[in-house]
Amino acid sequence: MSRKLPKVIPMPARQAAGDGRKALRTQADADAVPPGSGDWSVEGVPGLFLRAGARARTYRIQRRIQGRLVVRVLGEMTLAQARREAMKVWASLKPAPVEGRMTLEQAWARYLSEKMLAAKTRRIYAENLERYLRDWKPKTLEELGNDRAGVRARYHDIVRRHGLATASSVFRTLRAVYRYMARVQPDLPPPPTVAVDIATPKARDWALSDEELQQWWSNVQKLSPLKQTIWLTLLLTGARQDSVRLLRWQDVDLERKVMRFSAAKGGRTYSVPISGRLARLLERWREQCPPDSDWVFASPVQPGQPLSVQVRDDKRGVCSPHHLRHTMRTRLAECGATPDLARIALGH
Numbered sequence: 244m245s246r247k248l249p250k251v252i253p254m255p256a257r258q259a260a261g262d263g264r265k266a267l268r269t270q271a272d273a274d275a276v277p278p279g280s281g282d283w284s285v286e287g288v289p290g291l292f293l294r295a296g297a298r299a300r301t302y303r304i305q306r307r308i309q310g311r312l313v314v315r316v317l318g319e320m321t322l323a324q325a326r327r328e329a330m331k332v333w334a335s336l337k338p339a340p341v342e343g344r345m346t347l348e349q350a351w352a353r354y355l356s357e358k359m360l361a362a363k364t365r366r367i368y369a370e371n372l373e374r375y376l377r378d379w380k381p382k383t384l385e386e387l388g389n390d391r392a393g394v395r396a397r398y399h400d401i402v403r404r405h406g407l408a409t410a411s412s413v414f415r416t417l418r419a420v421y422r423y424m425a426r427v428q429p430d431l432p433p434p435p436t437v438a439v440d441i442a443t444p445k446a447r448d449w450a451l452s453d454e455e456l457q458q459w460w461s462n463v464q465k466l467s468p469l470k471q472t473i474w475l476t477l478l479l480t481g482a483r484q485d486s487v488r489l490l491r492w493q494d495v496d497l498e499r500k501v502m503r504f505s506a507a508k509g510g511r512t513y514s515v516p517i518s519g520r521l522a523r524l525l526e527r528w529r530e531q532c533p534p535d536s537d538w539v540f541a542s543p544v545q546p547g548q549p550l551s552v553q554v555r556d557d558k559r560g561v562c563s564p565h566h567l568r569h570t571m572r573t574r575l576a577e578c579g580a581t582p583d584l585a586r587i588a589l590g591h
Contacts, residue, residue: 265551267293268362271489271506273322275538275548276300285322287366291329293322304329326365330356345424347387348372348380354420371413375401384424388432395438408444415441449566450573462561472528473540473550477564479521481571481589483507484564488550490539492529497522504590513590 266286267273276283276295285291290306302317302325317328333352345353351372355365372380376397379387387394394417401410418436425431451459463474476487482504489506496502500522503514525539533541542548568589575585 267322269485269489269506270322271549273300277547285325285329287362287369288326288329289369290333291325293325302329304332306333323362326362327356344383344385345428346380347376347382347384347420350384350420350424351380354423358423367412368416371416375405375409375413376417384421384428384431387421388435391435391438394435398439398441407442411441411444414439449562449569451562451566451570456570459561466561468528468531469540469543469550472524474561474567475524476521478567478570479518479524480515481568481575482515483568483590486590487564488540491537492539493537495525495539497526497529507590511590513587515588515590 264283266284267276268286273283273293276293278295279297280295283293283295285293285302288304290304292303292305294301294303299319301319303314304317305312305314307313315332317325317332320328330352333356351368355368360368379397398410398414401413414436418434418441421431421434421436425434463471466474473487476482476490477484480487480502486504486507490502490504494503494505500517500519501514502517503512505512507513528539532539533546536547538549540550542550572585572589575588580588
């Protein structure tokens, strides 16, 4: 007997995010959405939208189930709560698998809905399924469990096409999902990933040498004052790009020389002392930036918004922000900082 589908809720007059606006990634992004601006998509969970009305902000999920558009209003909540609730709703809306057996797609959705994962981790796990195992989504877990040769062949195919790091990420996620579901389905075959030697990629060493740092410095001087300031802040704090990109002036105490990162990995917050040089740099920048902006690095094209999602200038010879994080970690070690102190300074 087919499962009864929920009642379809009428769609709002305005469809979601078709005007080129960026998807929301963090709670800070959601907080910055202007009142009355309509629908905004949420990154990492297909079909999840935030509707910003004049007085309230509500989340909803909309998906097509067997060709029928189904919409569920989740209500007012935080972005993290909306992500978790959306995955639970989506898992409940899916049609029952053939003969009651769970498909890989359903198992993956259930894993993402029930595990406490960071937003970025959740997005990577969802991409692993969509990009590399898409044709396996309708397969049942039993089918995969009995096809060790096929699973092993797919692993080596991903290594050849996309590299060892990608293959390891995809298959570690597959192994985690399968083992998670085996707890409630003990009759499943052993995990098919036992046929694969999932390699551990060599840790990246992206620290810049003295010569590379000098060249980086020279290239940064050619950028706009906004870009110069954000890149030097990244260098002198070793923080992740979103932590710096989403800084507010209330998080920066230039008198005490303390900076608080309210957007950090895993939802944590932490504070670090900043050097006098960085404090002077930010003082000069505050005189140039829009006076009414709460953001330290406000978007020059979207008033009231922080700088765009990705801070990149590689075409101008400027490396990624994570290279600077590696550089800070290496320089701390060279200065005699203990591992515990380095972890605190880098927000680990």
